[in-house]
Amino acid sequence: MLSEKIQAALNAQINEEMESALFYLQMAAVSDRLGLPGFVNWFKMQYTEELSHADRFFNYVLERNGEVTLQAIEKPELQDETPLSLFEKALAHENHISKCIFSLKDLAKTESDHATDVFLEWFVNEQVEEEAAAQGVIDQLRLVDGSPNGLFMIDRELAARKPESSEAA
């Protein structure tokens, strides 16, 4: 049985993950305008991953016999983006999501909800990967410093990203 506080926080996190999905899908559209098909692939992959995160929270709430209440999703705010600014925004967004997961985990501890605490472990690890992935691309983009050749190579690399089996779970 979920406490009211935990249930509300888990519901809020479903929305955060849905918002993340929308944000990355918009990023994919912007990348298409920039003529970067590899970036489109990477952001679309990220979009489906975020949907699977929302689904994990959704399933968990139901599994604990809780109630899911979905809220409106904020519109993604993107304008005049460059390849670098897209990934800087992605990293800032993932930092925000990590904070959400950490406060959820703190709440689970205060409420002595051990099951939720353990459930959130997966997300703690996932956020380490999410931040590292965005940071990795930022590092590469800074290295090539806007050179068309460098950008072309990074785009080729991002085109090679395939869905991971753990992400499909």
Ligand SMILES: [Fe+2]
């Ligand atoms: Fe996520």
Ligand SMILES: [Fe+2]
């Ligand atoms: Fe994420």
